[in-house]
Amino acid sequence: MILRYISTICFALIAFVVQAKSISGVVIDEHTKEALPGVNVTLVNDSAKVLLNTTTNGNGWFMLRDVKVNEAFVGLIYMGYESQKITVNINEGDLDLGEIKLSPKSTMLGEVVVSADKVIEKADKYVLIPTLAELNRASETLNLLSEMKVKMPGLQVNEALKRVSVDGGGVVFQVNGKEESLSKVQSLNQRDILRIEYRNTPDIRYADRGVSGVINFIMKPRQEGGTIMVELDESVTSLRSIATIAGTYYYKKSEWSINYGNTWQKNTKQYSDAQEQYIGRENIIYRNQIGQPSSMRDFSNNVSFGYTYMYDLNTMLAARLSFRAYDGNNRNYNIMEEIIGDAKSRYEKYNPNKSKSHSPTLDLYFRKNFSQTQSLELNAMGTISSGDYSREMHYKYDSGIDFNQINLTNNDSWAAALEALYSLKIGKVDTRYGVNYRRNHAENKYSENGAEFTPDHQTRNNLYFYGDLAGRWNKLGYTFSVGGKYFHNTGLSGSEHYLKFKALGTLNFKIDKHWSANYLYMYSPDMPPLSAMNDDVHTIDDISLQMGNLYIKPSTYQRHRLYVRYNTGNFYATAWGSYSRTDNSLNSVWYYDDDPSSKYYQMFINKTENGNYTDNISTQLDLSYQNLFNHLTLSASVGWDKYNVSDKAEYNSLNKVWASISANAYFGNWTIYANYSVAPRYSLDGRTFCRDIRFDYFGAKYRWKDFSFGARMVNAFTKRGFQQETETPSKVHPISKTFYIKDFANMVELNIVYRISFGKSYQRANRTLQNNGVDTGVNVKY
Template sequence: MKTVLTFVIAIICVLQDFAQTSDPLDTAQFSSQEEALIGTLLSLMEDKNENTLCRNIIGKVVDENNSPLDFVNVVLLKADSTYIAGTVTDENGGFLFEKPQGNPKFIRLSSIAYSTKTMDIPATGNLGVIQLNPESVMLGEVVVKSNRPVTAIKGDALVTNVAGSQLEHAGTANDVLTQVPMVLGRDGNFEVFGKGSPAIYINGREVQDLAQLSQLNSADIKNVEVITNPGAKYDASVKSVIRIRTKRPHGDGFSGTFRAQGVMQKYFRTVDQANFKFRTGGLELFGNFGYIGGKFQSSNRVDMLTQSTTVWNQLLTQDGSMRTNEFFGKAGFSYMFNDSHSIGAYYSNGFTKQRSEHTGISRVLADGQPYDNLSMYGRSNNNTLPKHHANLYYNGEIGKFGIDFNMDYMWRKNRNPMFNNETSDTQNNSLINSLGVSRSRMLAEKLVLSYPFGKGGIEFGEEYTSSRFSSEYNTDATLIGNADSRVDENNIAGFVEIGQTFGQFNLGVGLRYEHVRFEYLENGQKKEDQSKIYNNLFPSLSLSTMIRNVQLSMSYTHKTQRPSYADLDGTVDYINRFTLEGGNPFLKPEKMHSVELMGAWRQFFGQITYTYKKDPIMNTTYPYADDAEVKLITMANFPKIQNLQAFVGAQFKVGVWQPKINVGIMKQWLTIDYADGRKSLNNPIGLMQFQNAIHLPYDIWLNVDMQWMSGGNDDNMKQSSSSYLNAKLYKAFFNNQFSVTLEANDIFNKSNRDATLLNKDVTIHKFNTTNNRTFMLTLQYTFNSSRDRYRGQGAGTNEMNRF
């Protein structure tokens, strides 16, 4: 009997595979008697503990509004509730177990903010559409409903859901990111708490121009992922990643967005843009145009203490302004042959013209006694023209192989004439003219291949970047003279990442190899002692699991941080007769080791990271040439620095009020040479955020956000505390086609952070007195809104950031 049953089941399996290819057995093609027979045979096999079960187990999970739920944990259980296998739902809410072994009897589904659900597995294996209900938490007499967006863990990423939440009404991607946990800043100037500036992706394509964030409507965003310890797939100098995913595309025809923003911050400025798109079938043509213009104010006070044979103390008060005019344009196309093949390209260009002026008064003390009074006037013109950038990509699948190829080219020229006039009460006057011209060029390509492997997959690929940065500096200052330098760098990298599931654990292992050839030239001559070749391996490891309703993830990465080209530039700039500033072509890359632990439970999440840096790059000062009275501010490698950071957050919903609370702390261990001894810079920096979204009548959204950051040490700086209070009103009309946003940022003008730069010979106290109180009115009109189909990820973006 056993042999006969096995034979019959084998025949059913063959017929199922033949009939479905990739789909599960469709019981509609059988009569009720045949379906009952199949179920009986399967039950008999389970009773005899056979492992020849051939059915796939599939289903789709939705929320109370029938919207797909991704990242839901799905677990197969035996009759005695023993764990067999687990997975998570995809972006469409679907899950699939291919012919699982072990005779699963039950399936259990769980997700943060939703009630856990356990179900019997039907004989067919098809569970259909499964709805999860929101879970409420009772606090005294107040019911707090856990509502999306909820920050959950997906592998090594913190995921904030935007679709179906109040963040849909935020305005643009810029406004969404200000509300994402661990992300600080605004208007494209973002950083991840304790990790610096991130690489930002939209639908897998790396953002080359941060103005794209203001072009993306918040209503089109599905979720945002923040990766604070990125693996081998990313450049070894990338310390954090933000990935934005938008909703599925829809509709053909002509569409566009017009956006006008007026900003008042002592002076007026405007940001205007127009984005157009035409789609028919698989073809999409697009063009983006924009203008930024207006005037910016800057005011500061600097106290500079210089230790040499004489103790010089310079007390400088400076006021300045900058007028900018920037135009940019971008045009391109993409073509989707089908869901498996897509090509595209774009070209962008533009120019920036900036004119700056500043006036200042400097009082100079020598050994505490009055020495001189200086009146200063300076102006400069910073012109970047042109700004060529082009991208070409192919994205597709051949069989089970996924292919992603990108090529980027960038070329820029910057011209910066400067004029400085110093009038002295007791010394000779100083009149300095200088002209700096820099050129940057980059060619990069990247190929990523993916393939299903075991109970997971493998990604591997290569990346090549060739870049050049040249700088010419001419001045009539006899103290420093002219300079001509060039940096050539070629980086060849290969990487592999493997992800596998072992029971309740998901394991990821990655390895990246980079070969870097760095050449430094002065006046056309290669400097052998400053030119280097690096060969490095960068491993990464991640492990994630779920214990009951607690998501856990642990990761390790080895990274590097190469100095920017400005830091490597040996050109010396004139600041004043006592102080010069320049780069250091002898800089070595930083090496970093990071270990991170993340956890999430219901509407709470937390993260803790330890980082060890070898050869960190920080500001320092040296005597200039043989003149001990004149100091050069430059960059240098320090021996080491250790950092520990922690971040916890929670979010709730109480009626029309949706509050979020975040708390973070950063602490470093660093000791430097200072004055005649050693100084420890170990004071921690704390962060508190209280963000509130309130749904007012007439579908108006009010946001009130508060932040406080304590004083403490960051590298060899001592920073003061700062805070802000922002308020925003948002109202959409005509089915979200037209929106009006009114904002007041830093209402009490407390966001400036004063900083003290601590070096062996020079201590610089900088007090930022710029008025940061800002009022903004934004009008946006969108017609036939649709998601960008362009799938290019870009290559060499981190290299472009170094320029």
């Protein structure tokens, strides 16, 4: 009995001596002093045995609880930073290590890190950590991207047009992995951005949507409070206004958000010149269009409401309800000069067009992280679109003959989609497996000159399944993706169905400290839009018609791309080369109907057809220097494109050199910037060669507390302002057009941004909403 009491007392004393204690601290960046979330913190003993493990929260804070040893080592590991090992002695209660500073490192096993600029080159993307200077200099998110594009190969930003592109194509924006609109991205407080994950290759998940890259903004986590942002772009020399109001509020496990965007624009000096020929009749018809002052009014409203519920850090549900309304009105005036043989005539051409539509969308998303290596995402989307479109033609000849035509289209469409995505990490390889089903129905009623509406409806069913993997072997990063799509389209004239497969692969090789190379191969069958398969025959003018084609086949797109990147200090250089080919390309082809028995006898018909192929050879050199003299960032790009278009009856080609320069200068709270297109780039749309819109600008911004004030001049020292040129070669109807808006010449715009954040912080899981949009099947561009 006595021995039992003595044993009890001894064990109690031992327990008292080694009672459970805690170790805490805050981990920050040594240079920027920013907190580092997600740092891996471990407690190990002399034998290197891991006793406890945790990670820092959104504020960089951590706590190791239930520490039952007096002496040990605290290890800190964070991607892109030097690891740190701290000896601790906690004989006297809980231990607070205070601020622990981690230093960025220049190299790390299996990845490439540029410490001064904080660029981590992973197998499938670039991870960029904005410096404190970059965050402080930027007035908003687009401005931040414009500054950081020197580190993001292929990224192009035009702040005046609010346009972002990657490798010449579209972009999917995400916030914490959740897909968002550009207006939502603009509303972010750039100072809350922890890092940017940039992908300049198509994601197999979004391959169906034709995007070329993904930009994901990882934000500082929040707990209670919120953010408010108001931005206004107002032109003082023309009628153009863009406004955004956004707010987000966090409370416990819930997040509420609202985002409203409004664009209003009215032009009164809009012109369209054209030279065209119609070949097929006894005499060629020559028409010369002389643009007269015309007007255009655009008014669009976008509003979205979002709610996110975090059951815990591994389980969440998100919902978003959005609504878009558009009202457009164009009044185009032109003088036409026509020559048919020896006969010459002149007439006035008046084309008023109206478009009015609205579409609500509901998006639901669920995510569950089962462990650190696997997760499941479920997404459901539904949208409805309704619109009325009118296109009028009124020709008044000098001879007194008039031609009048009124085309009306009423549209009702809807789309619904379901998606499931399973992610699994196997060792050092990340894999994903997904399936997406989408049903799209479009019903259009078409009428000419008050006649009874002709109904047309189409239903498209898409089943898309895909999978990918990403990993690294020594210095070689790789991604391999495959997808399969079953496509079934049903219309009044019949139905078509196809089963096609997609493939995507990238290789990223780190040659040495300064050089790296990246290769991309893409194989992607593309389905035609519903508007191209519409059976309705639309009158274009007095001698031409436009029609769709239900039986056109999917085109097949293949691309090889290689770029080599060099970086030393703040200097960046990237050399690109690519070759792409589209077989069964979708082209707008002109025919002349010379069959006397046809109802369209002696008419020129524009119809969507499958061509043989289109080729594109492209080279490009990008040069950039950031923080020159600690005040200036310069970027320049020059390239050459060659396009070849082969149809069943003709072949055309185009060679063009293009170049652009941009600059940002910083002095205290002032930013001065400029973007100039030395020689605009050309692109190919079907069989039409299109010169990029010229929208050059220079301006200045001043930051004061929670405000940013800016002014810029767009298309300075020009007479035509906004200008676009197109050329469509054809043996039946060749045409070249020049469209320009003088209202945008020497345009002065003022910009005001007010942004404020309030409340505490906390940690949220990533999520994504990605199914959106409806194909209405409406084509009013004829």
